[in-house]
Amino acid sequence: MGPLTDKFCIAGVGETKHMRPSNRTTHSMGVEAVKRACEDAGIRPQDIDGITSYNIGDSTAGTSIGSSLGMRLNYAVDIQGGGSSTEALIAHAVGLLTGGYCKNMVIFRSMNGRSGRRPGGQALSGPTPVTPISTYDNFNQLYGFLSPGQRFGMSCMRYLKDTGMDPNKLGHIAIAHRKHASLNPKAVMRTPITMDDYLASRWVSKPFRILDMCLETDVSAAIVIVPREQAYDLRQPPVYIMGGTARTMADNPLWNYSRDVIHYVAGNYGRQRLFGMSGVTQHDIDLTSSYDAFTFTTLIQLEAYGFAKPGEAGEYVASGMIDIDGRRPNNPSGGHLSEGYTHGISMVIENVRQLRHRADDTCPGWQQGRHTYDRAKGCRQVKKAEIAACLGWGTETMSSSCILRR
């Protein structure tokens, strides 16, 4: 087992509802999510002295959330970023706890992702202002290259060309995640879909149809991380952090499109570090979570982290592997495609609940870990859930990850 094993635990998770729209401030939602995560853990916010968050200029600072919850902080930082930030902040928390800078940590994300600023910054009226952040951004925006879908679409098109994969295979990801969401009372979209539904859905940015794309929602979610010794005194079965990658970048990230194969994504650079640190192999992983902002981002992450061979992720997802009753379920919550978009934190939260064997479904005994495993009756608990891999994605060139165990 790797160097991190058993030292730190995710002890609490919590979130607001997914709302469309919230009619609330990111402050109000953030306070609720942190409070819920603390309640889940059985820890008082006052016993947490470190708070971190991530945002894209669309949220509230951790200092404000901490203040509202009566926390006397020894650390507060808000990082810039969307996808890949959750696992990065888990690594960040581990560092702070290891160094003795903090006793316990909480990570949150709070966003009006639907009613407020939307990813890509597409304004509803008027030209998108070009801010002189970098030359790279300037050049992108001039040509109407504004949203993540447009960007990742290019990688997907080239992937399809290079591998010869049948593009309809992307539909299997949408279908599986929607099936999982049908078992998740929190999910926004719960009606199962078929391949016909998928193929009939409209193009948004070819190669992506509307059913390839995530559901923007207003939501906040939080995770409490504590040292192992502390976790034993708390309310939930501890979930141990085995290892991870903080925020791995591809070689030459700014130049990714002009120099490299564009679908050779950052996870390829993080894979060995992730499994090396965690002391396990892909074979040991019972379930995965992928950053499914798009069906394709799931596909390419499964490949980058070595769950499927290069060019074979389409077969992997079409084989039933990622289904809740498959060999290695992916995103049993329904993920961003069907539960709702949180910039990644909700997938880590789902894995924590699965590893506790306490998926919050409609089984009467779920809070005690008693499940029927009967999908017809609404059970969402994965049968074998001992070790989970969380695959975070920011862009093709930015990735993060962690491996958790019960």
Added chain:
Amino acid sequence: MAEYLKPVPTPDPDTKKFWEYAKSHELRLPRCTACSLLFYPPQGLCPRCLGDALEWVKMRGTGVVYSMSVVYANRSKGFKDEVPYIFGYVTLDEDVQMLTNILFKGDPFQVKIGAAVEVVFDDATPQVTLPKFRLRAG
């Protein structure tokens, strides 16, 4: 001329020449005089050897589509009346890739990876000209 509602570049010392050449309908990219790397987008030093002696080399203006997206939904004013539009990466004959729009008439799906393209210059505003690409025969 209708008001131009799309973003315009903010030239800085690293990119100023690129836009000046574009305005005179020339596609030029920086090449490192030390290691001869040709690169895009422009920046002030060579990303390979970090040399800062750069020369601006005229491109033939022809290449092939490396990849692209066909955009059907963009709510921004400047783009919303133009959908579907295509942006993509073009591999120039000089073996360097550029982000650009790929112009087409009719069915956007006729534009495919590997399609032959050539540069055209879009005089977007009196100040700004954008290099774009269109399909070319053979």
